Amino acid sequence: MKITVVGAGYVGLTTGVCFAHLGHEVMVVEKIPQKVQMLKEGKVPIYEPGMEEMLSEVLRKGRIHFTTELAEGIEFSDVIFICVGTPQKPDGSAELSQVEEVARETAKLMNSYKLLVEKSTVPVNTHKLIKRTVQRYLKKPIEFDVASNPEFLREGSAIKDFLEPDRIVIGVESERARKILEDLYKDFNCPILVTDPATSELIKHASNSFLAMKISFINMVADLCDKVGADVKLVADGMGFDKRIGRAFLDAGLGWGGSCFPKDIKAFIKMAKDHGVDFSLLEEVERINSRRIDVFIDKVKQALWSLKGKKLAVWGLAFKPNTDDIREAQSIKVIERLLKEEAILHLYDPKAMDNFKLLFPEGKQIKYFPDMYSALEGATALLILTEWDEFKKADLQRVKDLLEIPVIVDGRNMFDVAWMKELGFEYYCMGRC
């Protein structure tokens, strides 16, 4: 099938590259010319495991094309995936101008049937606004459909999540749209749920909110574990064996960040409010998450007393492992607090340092280091904010030798508590001491 994808961010690029990998012919439209140039040369503007290899495969096979011109994309195929950004507005709602622009410009350019597919995360009933916009801007009566097909991939495992999803959700209003999308996804080995567009849009927001709620729930349990001397990892294991609960997304720690959960939960709360539904449960989920920073900083202070002038090594800046993305990362808030306490920070992250430097340039209080061990040299203690595999495999004896005192405050519960004690560390973690 010929497919057009608009937007070459995490979702658009993954969608385009994966569909091309599956044998489809894909045109990706991206408005930033530098991104298009890079992608044509096989360079990936983001860090996503496996993406560069798959991009070079589909470029070699001639199955993917990149352009800045929407007209080329509209000409190329009848199926247009909208994968542009839906960032947060100051009132918490989703900013839909990028989606509106694609709908408007597509309408002006189309001369034959098109199926516009929302893959971006949008508030419920956005499909109606897209439909109205297309109708308004069409130059002559042309048939078209709007469908919702939310994306559930996670950064860091985007390709696997796209190719092996737990489910595919298709929200359609016409038989024609349903057939096109069912045909496109027919070889995927997972349930395909066909709904109306509003239900499909809601499934995406409800899923993200539920996952964030799971994390906030276990983080409250972690606080209780700290008080009573229980181990939250084992509590999560014990809960997770129950199939009705499941172990996923019960890892306690610094809490959730990223380009999706914070903005999507805000948008969901606002959406519910706008429709007269009091979803204050989710406001509590948010509040618990922002409290994680206080809990972590309290532990750092408990471990080190005064932070003024202390050199602290910090491992992990990305909002989660296997990505260079720092959007709404919990690390940003932790670093801000540590700077306020007048600590001197030695920062290291395997992939996210370039992005972090744009927010926190090197200076008197901040230095970046090329590897995890050099960040420890001259540092009093180590703080862990992201659970990269590289850190899990660290030579802990070397870590101990390099630190001034053997103190680790781990915001992601990476190590076994008893083992750390055996190695001679004072090991502070989240809900396991």
Ligand SMILES: NC(=O)c1ccc[n+]([C@@H]2O[C@H](COP(=O)([O-])OP(=O)(O)OC[C@H]3O[C@@H](n4cnc5c(N)ncnc54)[C@H](O)[C@@H]3O)[C@@H](O)[C@H]2O)c1
């Ligand atoms: N990042 C994720 O893991 C993820 C997962 C599932 C869903 N989503 C949702 O998918 C959407 C996209 O997210 P993302 O992280 O890929 O965003 P992103 O900001 O990384 O990428 C969006 C891209 O669209 C481009 N763009 C904007 N307007 C355009 C236009 N008119 N024509 C061509 N290109 C245009 C931008 O330049 C940018 O490169 C959002 O709604 C997000 O909530 C994201």
Ligand SMILES: O=c1ccn([C@@H]2O[C@H](COP(=O)(O)OP(=O)(O)O[C@H]3O[C@H](CO)[C@@H](O)[C@H](O)[C@H]3O)[C@@H](O)[C@H]2O)c(=O)[nH]1
């Ligand atoms: O048990 C857990 C799991 C995750 N997190 C944190 O939660 C955040 C989000 O992690 P994750 O969901 O793995 O990454 P995202 O790439 O943000 O993916 C989420 O957001 C995407 C965008 O909507 C959806 O497509 C995905 O299904 C959804 O998992 C990160 O800060 C993690 O550190 C925890 O603290 N504990």
